[in-house]
Amino acid sequence: MDPDSEEDDDWTKYADTGYSSSYDPWADMVPATEIEEEEFDDEFDEFGDNESTNRDIPRCPAPSGIEHAIRIGTCNHCLGRVAGVRIAGDPLQLVGERVRKQALERDSDLKPDVGIDCCPFCEDLFLELDLIAGRIVTAVDGVEFSKVQLGIHFSKDHVAAEEVLRSTLAGTGSRPLKTTLSDAVQSAVTERLPGIVWVKERPEVMLLFDTLTLGVNADVRALFLYGRYRKLERGIPQTRWPCRSCRGRDGGCESCNGTGQQYPCSIQSLVCEPMIESSGAISDSFHGMGREDIDVRCLGDGRPFVAELKSPLRRTLDLEKLMKDINKAAKNQIEIHGLRLSNRAEVSRIKETKAEKSYTIRFTGDHGLTDEEVTTRIQSLSGQVLEQQTPQRVAHRRADKIRNRKVVSIENILITDDEIQFDVRCESGTYVKELIHSDEGRTNPSVAALLEADCEVILLDVKDIHAD
Ligand SMILES: [Zn+2]
Ligand SMILES: [Zn+2]
Numbered sequence: 001m002d003p004d005s006e007e008d009d010d011w012t013k014y015a016d017t018g019y020s021s022s023y024d025p026w027a028d029m030v031p032a033t034e035i036e037e038e039e040f041d042d043e044f045d046e047f048g049d050n051e052s053t054n055r056d057i058p059r060c061p062a063p064s065g066i067e068h069a070i071r072i073g074t075c076n077h078c079l080g081r082v083a084g085v086r087i088a089g090d091p092l093q094l095v096g097e098r099v100r101k102q103a104l105e106r107d108s109d110l111k112p113d114v115g116i117d118c119c120p121f122c123e124d125l126f127l128e129l130d131l132i133a134g135r136i137v138t139a140v141d142g143v144e145f146s147k148v149q150l151g152i153h154f155s156k157d158h159v160a161a162e163e164v165l166r167s168t169l170a171g172t173g174s175r176p177l178k179t180t181l182s183d184a185v186q187s188a189v190t191e192r193l194p195g196i197v198w199v200k201e202r203p204e205v206m207l208l209f210d211t212l213t214l215g216v217n218a219d220v221r222a223l224f225l226y227g228r229y230r231k232l233e234r235g236i237p238q239t240r241w242p243c244r245s246c247r248g249r250d251g252g253c254e255s256c257n258g259t260g261q262q263y264p265c266s267i268q269s270l271v272c273e274p275m276i277e278s279s280g281a282i283s284d285s286f287h288g289m290g291r292e293d294i295d296v297r298c299l300g301d302g303r304p305f306v307a308e309l310k311s312p313l314r315r316t317l318d319l320e321k322l323m324k325d326i327n328k329a330a331k332n333q334i335e336i337h338g339l340r341l342s343n344r345a346e347v348s349r350i351k352e353t354k355a356e357k358s359y360t361i362r363f364t365g366d367h368g369l370t371d372e373e374v375t376t377r378i379q380s381l382s383g384q385v386l387e388q389q390t391p392q393r394v395a396h397r398r399a400d401k402i403r404n405r406k407v408v409s410i411e412n413i414l415i416t417d418d419e420i421q422f423d424v425r426c427e428s429g430t431y432v433k434e435l436i437h438s439d440e441g442r443t444n445p446s447v448a449a450l451l452e453a454d455c456e457v458i459l460l461d462v463k464d465i466h467a468d
Pocket of ligand 1: 074079119122
């Protein structure tokens, strides 16, 4: 399991506030219309003009460079950022104030030119820190989290114009707008929410701030819980299964008693509904390490699963109590154990794990052989590789092909008058019912062929899943 491979969705890419990054992940979300292109060109032209008329202006920290920065309306944050006089640890705004004061001491008439209405570097974003922090706090109100990541979206034009201006005027070592604003927003939010930690990956809440609209979007990441379930009763599907007649729409129909579900409950509903209640999540997904047929129990140590709880309000759950509540409500139906925190990477892991499984299977067969002969013939399957053509019962949803699956071992063969039972351990993906009845010769070898009899499966249990 690679913990760094978690959260492979796109949100994290928006949050790159690295110094050297000029990659704009939102670029393709902004429609590149012709009009915008023209405006973009105009802006470059304007900067071109400024440059030619101000060709003799040296860069900061030269006094005339700083004076020019003040005349074009640079705010204190940006002045502190571009003046080239920062002492490590000083807040940029204070640096800017100090630089401005010194400049005014040299020339008390120094002020922004007529007609300047905002800072040309940040378009006054630094003046909106209170508003931005307030919106972020509102967006996460009522959500329990500590690890949070911030992504800031700038318009392409703004970033390009700022870089041009900074490259002509700023002192060496000036920090880019994006990282500086990101730091400033983070400090402003931390002042209001002292318990939070800013992270660059795997956040519990992903914040997206758009500099154009000043809008904030908070994406509360899912909470993942791992456990194992034992299915004690037949007839329960693993996941919710919408009613065949109404497909679960419009509050159900007559045939599903208004539940919208084909079956009254599922392992998913029995496990996840108490989790939803205690976490305040809005919905869930259930990821099992494979699944048993609806008429098959799952015993032994149970089947590993990860429950995914989406947009939870609470993350600190009493897992022991939760487990007890689930097991009490689902008594005699299912039972879970080993509940612990998990993550998205583990979902992939349990989906990809090819665990061997042991089954107990019971069947009838009109064979006319002695018990000893039956035992010998069934035992001969141990260690053999089966050729299994896709069973007819699943042919509508699986490609029709032949799979080779190994029978690892066969144990505990029990023979009564008209029933035979044994335990079989086999490779992941073995069709066990077909191993018995042969699916009209599609599985080879099979118990039916070896006993030269028609065999019919009476019951099947997953005895154990050999995982973890
Ligand atoms: Zn500014
Ligand atoms: Zn229905």
